[in-house]
Amino acid sequence: MLPPVLTSCVAPFAIVQGTPIVEAPKGLYIPPNALKVLLTDFEGPLDLLSFLIRKNKFDILDIPVFEIAQQYQQYIDLMQQLDIELAGEYLFMAAWLTEIKSRMLLPKPPQEDEVPCEPDDPRAELMQKLLAYEAYQQGARWLDSLKIVGRDLWPIQLEVAPPTDVVANIDLDGLFLAMQQLLQRAAMRSVHQVCEEPIEITDKIDWVMQQLTDQPVSLWRLLVISEGKPGLVVTFIALLELWRQQLICLEQTEAYADILVRRAACVLRG
Amino acid sequence: MRFEGLTTTQQALYPVVTAWLLSAQQPLSETYMLRLLNSHQDFKKVKAPDLNAVLDVFQTCLAHSGVALVPSDAGYRVEVVKDYLDWVYSLFEQSPPKLSRALLETLAIMAHRQPVTRAEVEAIRGVSVSTQIMNQLKQHGWVKSAGVKQVPGHPTLWVTTDKLLQDLGLSSKERLIEQLDQQINHFLSDKQTQHSSNLIH
C-alpha cells in the first residue's frame, strides 16, 4: 500500500521518459525500509519544511501555511505509523504551524490605509527561521564543495626531526586526536583479522594483577582496545575470577559510573 | 620543462624549494617563500619568475606520480590526488571520513557565528546538535572551546581552529567567514529577487 502522502502531492514524484508522473502506478510497492530511510533523512523540522517548500515550488517569503501545515502533518503521521522515533522538535513545529494557521484565520483589525501588514504577519518568524536555516544549508553545501584534507586530499608532510633547540607545541587536542586515530585503527584491525591469537585467561589474570595497585583503577584502563571483543571478554572473565578469589575489589559509586578496580589487600589493611 | 633548462641560480634554488614543499606543515605562498629566500645571502636576488621556473620543473617531475603540486588560496602544497587516496588510507588501515549533512551544517553555522554556543546552533537548525556530531568536529580538530558565555549556565563557546583553515585550504579565519557571508547573502538576495518577481506577476 502506498501512503496517501505520496499520491496526494501536486508535484510529480517521478519523471518517466519526459512525462511527469503525479500518481503512482497501482501496485507499485515501496519497501517500508526505503521509505523509512527517506523519512529519517530529514535533519529536523526546518529541513522537512524546506523540503516541502522546494518540492511544491512555493515562495519561501510567502508560504501558503495551510497547505504546508497539512503536508507537514501527513509526513508526521506517516513517521509515527512507521514507528520512527520523533524528536520533540517535530511535534513542536506541528503545534506552531497550527497556531499560525489559526492566527491567520482571525479577522484582521481595521487598518489605516497604506500601512503594510507585513510586520503583523503571523508567518514572519517562521519564514525568517526557514530563510536563515536554508542560507546555512547553502553555506554547508559550499563547505562540501571544497577539497577537504583527509576526505579529498592528503597533504604530503615528510617528517623532519626538529633541531634540539626548537620547542615544539603540544596541546591536549593533539593528544586526543592521536588517541582517536589509534582507536580507529584498532577498530579497523579487529574487523580485518581473520584468525586471532588466543588470549589466555591465566595470562590476562597475571597482567591485570600487574596493573593494579592500592589506588583504584578505572575498568576502562584494563581493557586493551586492540584485542577487540575476545580481549574484552577474557578481561571480563579474568576480573570475575579475581573477584571470586577475593583478590580484587570492584566499586561503583552510582549507576553507570566508572567501575573502579583495586587490589583487595588494601581493603583488609584499611 | 627539465632541470637542465634552469639557470644556475634556479638550479641552486631547486633542492631548497622542493625540500620545503615536501616537508612544510602548511601550504607555502609564493610571497612567503620569496621572503624567506631573499633573507638569505645566496638568494638575495631571487625573483618570482625564478621561483615559478623551479615550481614548473618540480611539477613535471611529479607527473604520473600519485601526488601533485597544487596551488590554493593559502599557497602551494604537495598532495596525494583523489584517485589514490584510498590506497594511502589502506596503508594507514583507515578509510576516508564521510562528512554528513548535519556535520557540515553545524560547522557552517559555527564558523559563521563564532564564538557560538551549542544552543545557538540548535536554535538555527531547529533541532538538537547530537553529541556524536560535536565529537566528530572535535576529533577532526576543527572546533575547540574558547571559554564560556557569561550567561546563566555558562555554556561553552565554540570557535573554529587553524587546522580547519588548513584542511579547507583557506588562508585565514576572516577569509572563511567572508566566504560564508558571501554564500549566505547571495542566497538571501536570490530569494528576495524571486519573491519580488512573484509579487509582480
Next chain:
Amino acid sequence: MRFEGLTTTQQALYPVVTAWLLSAQQPLSETYMLRLLNSHQDFKKVKAPDLNAVLDVFQTCLAHSGVALVPSDAGYRVEVVKDYLDWVYSLFEQSPPKLSRALLETLAIMAHRQPVTRAEVEAIRGVSVSTQIMNQLKQHGWVKSAGVKQVPGHPTLWVTTDKLLQDLGLSSKERLIEQLDQQINHFLSDKQTQHSSNLIH
C-alpha cells in the same frame, strides 16, 4: 630510467607506490608493499622486479631535488637530504614544527597506560616505536624511566613527567589519564551508536 620505459602494470603501480612512499610516516619494506599490493585485485601478480623498476623511476624523478629515496634495513623512506635540513629548519623558526602522528600516538599510550614498556606500546600501536621517537620524547622532557618491569629482560618502564603536565596545562597526572579515558569512552559509545543506527536501516 624513465616512466615511459615501464610496463603497463608498472605504470599503474607507479602512482600508488609514490603516494605511499611520500605519505608513510615510517620506512616501507619491499615485502610489506608487495603484500599490500597483492591483496588487491589489480595488482595480484605484481612481483619484486616490478616494484624495483618503479622505485628506480621514482629515484630518477627525485634527482636534483632536496629529498631522496633512502633504503635502510627497515625499508624505503623519502627523506630530506642532509644538506638542506637547515633550510627546512628555517621554516620551523616561523612556525614551530607540529609533532608527528607517531610521536603523539606513542605519547598518548604512554600517558594512558603508564608505567608502560616500549614493547607494550608497540603491541597497542601495531607498529614498532623507533628510537628516534623515544629520543624526541625524552628530549622534550615529556617521559622518563621509572625503573624496570619484573619480567624476563627487565625492560624499562616509562612514565610521563611534570613537564608534560605543565605543557598541556593540566594540574595532575590523574587528570590527564581521566581525560584520555573520557576520549576512549566517547569513541566506544560513538561506535555503539553508529552500529545500532546501521542496524535500523
